[in-house]
Amino acid sequence: MDEAGTEPVISLRKVSAELGARPVLRGIDLTVGRGEVVALLGANGSGKSTAVRSIIGQVPVSSGTIELFGTPRQSFRDWARLGYVPQRTTASGGVPSTVAEVVSSGRLSRTRFGAFRAADREAVRRALEQVGMADRAKDSAGALSGGQQQRVLIARALVAEPELLIMDEPMAGVDLGSQEVLARTLRGQVEAGTTVLLVLHELGPLEPLIDRAVVLRDGCVLHDGPPPRALGQHALPGHDHVHPHAPAGTGPIRTGLLS
Incomplete structure (x- = not known):
């Protein structure tokens, strides 16, 4: 087997996509090597979610x-x-x-919609343990908090024991405790060799796991390389903003890795 990062697991070449009549992706190139953890960053509307949805076939490419x-x-x-x-x-x-039923649905790709066996039930139990939800297996999924529901969705993705994990804003709107659980869960996956592509608004507690950041703006790749060290939109390469303390008459101050 090739070393981590040398065998492409995801490869996009000159990919363009539209939503309605509006161009959302404008000829992007993106490669994720085996074992890599890559973060897709960018402002709202930059094309991050469209990119991952195009990868899984939910959005057609033009x-x-x-x-x-x-x-x-x-x-x-x-x-x-x-x-x-x-x-x-x-x-x-x-x-x-x-x-448990929600998580079990993620196992169907392994069972090919056949009967669940002991190994499948064990995989469900293990996935729930990974996200700290084993004690809630028999509870109604609809009664859970937002952070707990996010954990269940991640367990559903993990139960098939995938080689590639794609997550779209996994930390958005969840409490700090759930963020820490999710970061710990993802760390375990990375240590086991899983390739990961994450859409993130900011790196947050996942920052230590990220090998590479790809920053999108207006459907184009603005930066592909080391992740920004600071957090938030002001840390993104190419971010323009006017500082309130800037001298009168000066233009926007460009910050980030590409300044």
Whole structure:
């Protein structure tokens, strides 16, 4: 097997995409190597979520190519190798379900919709333990707090034991305790060799895990390299803002790695 970072798990070449008639991705290139942890950063509307949704096939591309594990996405069938956590939503999806039932649904790609076996039930238990929700297995998913529901969604992605984990804003709107649990869970996945692509508003507690940051602006890649050290939008490469203490008549002060 190739060393981490040398074998492409995700490859986007000159990918463009539109939502309605509005261009959202404008010819982006993005490669994620095996074992890498890559953060997609950028302001709201920069194209981060559209990029990951194009990777999993939820958004059609108007031009360019996408490959997963070296296979063109349109030909890719081994979806058990990929775990996906969408932007924060209710874990039950409006259908009355227990926590264990929600997580079990993520195992269907492994069972091929057949009967659950002991190994499958053990995988569900283990995934719930990883996110600190094993004691809530029989509870209604709809009765959980936002942070707990996010943990359940992550357990649902982990239960198939994916090689690639894609997470869209996993820390958004969850409490500090849940953020710490999620960071610890992700650290375990990274140590086990899982490749990770994260959409983040800021790095937060995940910062120590990030190998590379790809910053998008207006659907284009603005920066691909070491993650910004500071947090928040003011830390993003190419961010323009006017400081209230700037001398009168000066223009915006550009901050970030590309200044």
